[in-house]
Amino acid sequence: MNEYKEYSETLTHCVYTMMQPTIIVKNIDKLSLEKSLISRLYYALFNRIIAELPKLQLSTTGNKHSQINAILLQKSSNNSIKQVHQVFNDMQTLRIWADYKPNESTPPYNLNILQTKVYAIVNRGKLF
Amino acid sequence: MDIKKFSMSLTLIATLSLHALADNTNEYIDKEQKAIKYAKEYLVDNHDVSVIFKELKKSSEQFNDNVIKFLNSKITDFAKEDSQKTGMLLSRLALHNEIKIKFYKELKKIVKKNKFTKNMKENLILLDHLSKDFKKEIQRFIDITYIEIEAKNNFKALEVIFTGYQFNDYWYSISDVYLDNMVLFLSLNNNGEDIFDTEDKLTKELLSFQNLKKDMTKDITLPNIGGFNFDKINKTHFIRVSLI
Numbered sequence: 578m579n580e581y582k583e584y585s586e587t588l589t590h591c592v593y594t595m596m597q598p599t600i601i602v603k604n605i606d607k608l609s610l611e612k613s614l615i616s617r618l619y620y621a622l623f624n625r626i627i628a629e630l631p632k633l634q635l636s637t638t639g640n641k642h643s644q645i646n647a648i649l650l651q652k653s654s655n656n657s658i659k660q661v662h663q664v665f666n667d668m669q670t671l672r673i674w675a676d677y678k679p680n681e682s683t684p685p686y687n688l689n690i691l692q693t694k695v696y697a698i699v700n701r702g703k704l705f
Numbered sequence: 706m707d708i709k710k711f712s713m714s715l716t717l718i719a720t721l722s723l724h725a726l727a728d729n730t731n732e733y734i735d736k737e738q739k740a741i742k743y744a745k746e747y748l749v750d751n752h753d754v755s756v757i758f759k760e761l762k763k764s765s766e767q768f769n770d771n772v773i774k775f776l777n778s779k780i781t782d783f784a785k786e787d788s789q790k791t792g793m794l795l796s797r798l799a800l801h802n803e804i805k806i807k808f809y810k811e812l813k814k815i816v817k818k819n820k821f822t823k824n825m826k827e828n829l830i831l832l833d834h835l836s837k838d839f840k841k842e843i844q845r846f847i848d849i850t851y852i853e854i855e856a857k858n859n860f861k862a863l864e865v866i867f868t869g870y871q872f873n874d875y876w877y878s879i880s881d882v883y884l885d886n887m888v889l890f891l892s893l894n895n896n897g898e899d900i901f902d903t904e905d906k907l908t909k910e911l912l913s914f915q916n917l918k919k920d921m922t923k924d925i926t927l928p929n930i931g932g933f934n935f936d937k938i939n940k941t942h943f944i945r946v947s948l949i
Contacts, residue, residue, distance in 0.1 A: 670888070671949060681879060685874030690900060691949060
């Protein structure tokens, strides 16, 4: 299996496990844990998309996040890719909040919904 | 009053509520306006007012830390809590800042002609820059307050139309404030319906509100007062709902 796709699945599995009510993570507050899960969900999506973009895998220049965004936008006349683009954009916004904006208001997110959206894309047979 | 003993002795500390912030901001404004008044009176007689300048500089720096930076982190919460009160606080800040900018402009002319110290001239340049930076920040706060009003209106309207869903809350990213089209993030319970289908239904309705608003506001030009503009309410468009 493509190593990017494999890593994407590992990340989604990790989020699924961490969200189980029986799992107790010591010494970390709820918000920090959820921010960490949002970040992992975003990277699950990032790796799932890059798994189908071999040129981008080899690229050593530029910001891969914005390059993915540009590629998805370019192909977004296709409804299925448009959906991937929207989820990628939204997760990116949330991930920026989670990782870099400690002072910004906390969004009223629902991790189950975010997980469902990312899973739906990660588990697709083919994106493009 | 002995100019050497002049001190504004400001005590503003990190505040938590909008009400407390408004009170403390008013305290800042009153004291700074008093300082400007004294400086004007003493300058007429060509006195050295560097003491007042130092206090104004200290006050502006504290104001930056305690009001501007604080508002920067809380503006969406405050606007959500009470947009009218937040608007009033911002208009007071905007007016006060305009007074300071005009005052520094007048002073620049006086300082050029007179034998004031190098230190005073440097302080004046710094104060002028700080006030201009504050102006940009205040404009951004005004814009965010309008976006908050728009987001809340859309959220309430969707809540009224879609009675089958339980709406919890809404959010938008303030990093997107200057994008033409914004995403309205919603948290709701959709009774197990496909998330993407729910998003499509809500987005369709949201777009119909936006078109209605565009029609209603197309002939309205909002005034530009004191270099501040208030047209964000007409220019803000949420074009998509995303469940998060």
